[in-house]
Amino acid sequence: MTDVSGHRDSNTSELFQIMRDGQPRTRSELAATTGLARSTVALRIDALMKLGLLRPVSDAISTGGRPSTQFSLNSTGHSVLAVDVGASHVRVAVTDLTGSVFAEVSDRLDIADGPVAVLDKVTSLGTDLLASGESSGRTLLAVGVGLPGPVEHATGRPINPPIMPGWDRYDVAGTLGAHFGVPVLVDNDVNIMALGERQLAWPDVDDLLFVKVATGIGAGVISGGTLRRGAQGTAGDLGHVYVPRGADIYCRCGNRGCLEALASGAALGRQLQTDANEPLTGLDVIERVRRGDIEAIQAVRQAGRDIGEVLTTCVSLMNPSTIVIGGSLSAAGEFLIAGVRESIYTRATPFATQHLEITRSRIGADAAIAGAGVLAIQYALSNERVDSMVASLSA
Known part of the structure; x- marks a missing residue:
């Protein structure tokens, strides 16, 4: 031996x-x-x-x-569990150590049901997946989780999440860790989407902004090949940057003029709504764009300009080589992207934009689950964890 x-x-x-x-x-x-x-x-x-x-x-x-x-x-002897929790869905997958998914399941839920009900669903789905098929017999090393709200990454606790009543400072990592018996990494959905998009679509790009445009607006910031969360984990919170055009429009955060209040799917739904008894969603807006509705197309194009106005500052500050637009409103296609490009290419310096690519997400809805897997793998295979496993051989 x-x-x-x-x-x-x-x-x-x-x-x-x-x-x-x-x-x-x-x-x-x-x-x-x-x-x-x-x-x-x-x-x-x-x-x-x-x-x-x-x-x-x-x-x-x-x-x-x-x-x-x-x-x-x-890559076959071990696995990680990837969890994507949205406002109305949960998706759970088992991946190998390269991030390849070999078992997954999804279900409907309401994030407003609270952490106990939602995490019970996650543990139930995850336990069944790990016991079935190709997952059986592999050693689980870690769990990665994405949540639709601000997360204190160091503790895995949501912090004042606006659409998640009852979740504030709930110990998500501790709850899931106690069930699965492995480390649990938790981050907000935009950060894990940035990780997944880069892993699957842009592996050679070290400076990338992933912008999610949906009910809210946020960005995952990858600089020098590393996800940048900032001091408290709020890096990339573009939705609450002030845009002068919206100076008189109130945002759900309590301020006025926030980008989210102007350019999110919910904001566009309010702008285009004609019947007070029939509120429009972001998906309704996209459907009108697909039907060629000029008013909806113009609203989406202007939303792109507003988003691009904020991103122009990001381009000057960070000099990314790629900006990826994802989230549900990205389904509006080139109308949204065209508005973003118009603002950035008009306002940013030519030197910063000469090789800048601004494009729609290549992997769409798969970005979040892929990113949750990457989050778990990066931790499980870090130098510290591997050295700890080696040390355990002689313990």
Whole structure:
């Protein structure tokens, strides 16, 4: 039996991070890459194989003598649980360590039913998924959760969420962690959508803004390849940035002139409503746009201009290479995007926009569940967690 007791502080995780790209490598190749002795590399590989994180694959081509064994990421022995909770839905999926979904389920719910009822639904759906089919027998490493409101990421607690009565400071991470027995990471829905969009559609883009336009408006900010949450986790809260055109319009936050009060799906529904007894939703607005309704098209185009006015400041401040527009109102298509582009390309400096791509989400509704999985995987396979798992081998 291989002795791994000397590797408690050996930063075995650094070697593992190299292997996360899925490319098979031999011990000799890893020794050349890391500068470590081949014997040290062998011990670290043995430890990672005991944890089920690496596996042997086909032998390398021989240049004389016995072929060297190659090793690669073992994505099949472990899993994470991804949870997307919306205002009226929940979606739960089990993914492997590359983020590939192999089991999922969704259901209707009302977020206003409160945390006990909603989280009971999550635990029920998650437990059934983990016990069924391909999920069975895998070791669960972490759970990632997205919620439709502000979240204090460090604690996993929602903070004064406007559409989530009864959820303020509720211990979501603790509740789910007690049930599943693994770490639980919680973030707001826009941040996890940004993670998912980048993972599946823009893996080579390090500076990206994902803007969700739906009942509210918010952004997930990825800079230097890292999701930026800010000091309290409120980075990207674009919906409550002041827009002069709306100076006399009240927002649900209590202020006037907020972008959300002008350009969200709910705001457009109010603008286009003709019958006080038949309120329009954002989906109603989209349907009118699809039918070619000129008034709805003009309202959506103006919403794009208002959003673009706020994003112009973001472009000057952060210099992203890509702005992705998602959320339900993005289904209005090029009319919304055209308004965003009009404002940004008119107001931002040519140097900042010469290579800037402004586009609609490529993966749409799948962004949130993918991002919840990424959130869990990033934590579960972090250096600290891997080193902790290695240390447990000799505990």
